[in-house]
Amino acid sequence: MAAEKPDVLLVGHKKPVIVGGLEGNVTLHKLIDAADKDAFLKPIADKVRAIAVSYTSERIGPEFMQRFPKLEQISSFGVGYDHIDAKWAGAHGIVVTNTPDVLNEEVADTALGLLLCTVREFPQADRYLRAGKWLEKGYPLTKATLRDRTVGMVGMGRIGRAIARRLEAFGVPVVYHSRKPQDGVSYKYYPKLVDMARDVDTLMVIVPGGASTQNMINAEVLKALGPRGILINMARGSVVDEPALIQALKDRTIYSAGLDVFAKEPQVPKELIEMDHVVLFPHLGSASEATRAAMDRLVVDNILAWAAGKAPLTPVPETPPKR
Secondary structure: OOOOOOEEEEEOOOOHHHHHHHEOOEEEEEHHHOOOHHHHHOOOOOOEEEEEEOOOOOOEOHHHHOOOOOOOEEEEOOOOOOOEOHHHHHHOOOEEEOOOOOOHHHHHHHHHHHHHHHHHOHHHHHHHHHOOHHHOOOOOOOOOOHHHOOEEEEOOOHHHHHHHHHHHHOOOOEEEEOOOOOOOOOOEEOOOHHHHHHHOOEEEEOOOOOHHHOOOEOHHHHHHHOOOOEEEEOOOHHHEOHHHHHHHHHOOOOOEEEEOOOOEOOEOOHHHHOOOOEEEOOOOOOOOHHHHHHHHHHHHHHHHHHHOOOOOOOEOOOOOOOO
């Protein structure tokens, strides 16, 4: 007699790679199909043993997890997992997995693109040409260049190292700040973020979201960065004190900013949109079809490993698997 397929709840969009990879291997319940979510969950809550999360805006907190007494694993899309209370999950025997590594190079590529666009004003130049202004005169010389800059990396994890490799190839000096010095990293380490901001003219932010990094780029850091300073945020909108950044840009406390993330996505402050000396991306970090498919596949593979009784492929530190 064939073993009964485990019940898995899909929270978020019905992505083809995730749905196709799970259906046939598990009994998949799609929350997005429910007109009444409470009514949908009530008859299956005692059966659900794993949750696949396909979208990082879906909040998975203790109240939600407690609805499923047999819950063993949550497999989430994305390298960031601040939408899940992983500490609570770990304390209650639930393993949380994310999708690291498969997006490192794509995000690093985007980071360099955003940096170049911000420093050299490429989007502004494109708008200038499309408006017919080149027929009148050439685009003004950009005041900023990468040639005389030092980039301070805020975070030196896997994506941070991929970004730093690219900066080295560009001939741009790199230093970094993180919670502690990183093994195998030769760049100069700054224990204090504000000290690094004072010594560099460009900050590249690539740290996880969550309470520990909330508003770590604040008014003090921006003031230390100074009037030549450029801030690039590839992390989470929560990492930057957005009102303080807006004020610093208005006052020219810093020179410019390139932002791929915002505090209340997809809402972007009107003040930022109206500024012509900043570059704004709609959270494009890993947004290519190939990379997103690889991330979706890793969501599936973590669920299938669990269903087969194997160790999770990419557990987060707060929820180490049982030996």
